[in-house]
Amino acid sequence: MAAMSAVLTEPSAGPAVTRDQALRAPKVLLHDHLDGGLRPATIVELAAEIGHELPETDAEALGRWFTTMADSGSLPQYLETFDHTVAVMQTAAALTRVARECVEDLAADGVVYAEVRYAPEQHVANDLTLDEVVAAVQEGFEEGMAASRARGQGITVRQLLTAMRHQARSREIAELSIAWRDRGVAGFDIAGAEAGYPPTRHLDAFEYLQRENSHFTIHAGEAFGLPSIWEAIQWCGADRLGHGVRIIDDITVTDSGEVELGRLAAYVRDMRIPLEMCPASNVQTGAAASIAEHPIGLLTRLRFRVTVNTDNRLMSGTSMTSEFTHLAEAFGYTVRDLEWFTVNAMKSAFLPFDERLALITDVIKPAYAALAAEG
Known part of the structure; x- marks a missing residue:
């Protein structure tokens, strides 16, 4: 396979971001699962209402159970955690409560725009x-x-409707996303096990969305490698890649330190296809050995369209503040680096251009300028 050499950029100069700065920085979140972000106390209350048996009935202990199971390295144990969150999200009242609390938690974390799937x-x-x-x-x-807003925390949140790649309802969910697109739904996604369930099984849904001039992202390149990414982009036409961490498989760093991009990696970078990277989650699922060894470091220096996300805040015990803080500790990122991630994400959002630009110009850039001025 032909490869092309690439230039590494140097990290921004200046002090690494502190957790306090990461908290106060405006953040944009593109990859967050509603059923992966419930408050443990809410799960306990909702489970009691419907008689659903939980592994722990104390909220604090339940929170620890979720992160421990997700950290186990066992996919079945990781997936078992969702059995409990989904079980308590089967009524309109429960869904409304979970959604409301999700927005409040994100706002408290300094998120100014989020797409929750x-x-x-x-x-x-x-x-x-x-x-x-x-x-x-x-x-x-x-x-x-x-x-x-009443608390002075401006946040805009939109829905992404996900179809499960091992099921056969993707066209139906795609049509649902179009029916709701002017009423809070920003786009479409497919998720679930990649291996054995390629995105091309759902071409009908993607072609329908393209005809409707709609936006969609595809979970690709998380547990499965380059073929998944290639199909998502070149067969299905994905606007963004959910995770996309395995694009690193198409990048070679030689013994002399030179970097070479394969054709697919070069295409992803050239076309500015956004990567919805979820560092803490990737470490849990084994897609990366540690934050310090996460491909996000190299991909950022190569100036791919990298965005930072939480994936499942409950299972990973994470937040956007935590993700930013851990990245800053691992790679020495400065306020300007966090601004770059945030602007990348805002540029990549499934929100009308004028609204994206207004958030960048009126909210994101002034806040980061103020943070940078702190020295």
Whole structure:
């Protein structure tokens, strides 16, 4: 395979970001799962209401259980955690509450724009329709945004509707996303096990979305390698890559320190295809050995369109503040580096251009300028 040499940029000069600065910095989140971010106390309360048995009934102990199971290195144990969150999200009232609390938690973490994804088809066990699921989540988002604004925390949140790649409802969910696109839904996603379930199984849904001039992202290049990324982009037309961490497999660093990009990696970089990177989650699932060894360091120096995300805040015991802080500790990132990640994410959001530009110009850049002035 032909390769092309690439130039590494030097990290920004200046002091590494502190946790306090990371908290105060405006953040943009593109990859966050609604069913992976519940408050442990809320799970306990909702489970008690419906008689669902939990492994722990104390909220603090339950929170520890989630992160321990997710850290186990066992995919079945990791997936078992979602059995409990999804189980308590089967009524309109529960969905609205979880969605409202999600927005409030993100706002408290300094997030100014977020796209939160979930699979409507996983929330119909108690006979809610898909439409009722989306309506309940949207009600919660609206309540959360209003409550946050009242506290002086401006945040905009949009839904991404996810179809499960091992199921056969992707076209139906794609149509649902179009039905709701002017009412809070920003785009579409597919998720689930990559191996054995290539995105091309859902070409009908992606072609439909393209005809409707809609946006979509695809989970690709997390547990599975370059073929998954290639199909997501070149067959399905993904606007963004969910994770995309395995693009590193198409990048070679020689013994002399020279960097060579394969054709696919070069295409992803040239076309500015956003990578929705989730460092803490990738360490849990084994996609990276540690934060310090995460490909985000090299991809950032190569100036791919890198964005930083949380994936599942409950399972990873993480937040955008934590992600930024740990990256700063590992790579010495400065306020200007965090600004670069944030502007990358805002540029890549499935929000109309004027709204993206306004957030960058009026909110993000002034706040980072103030942080940088602190020295």
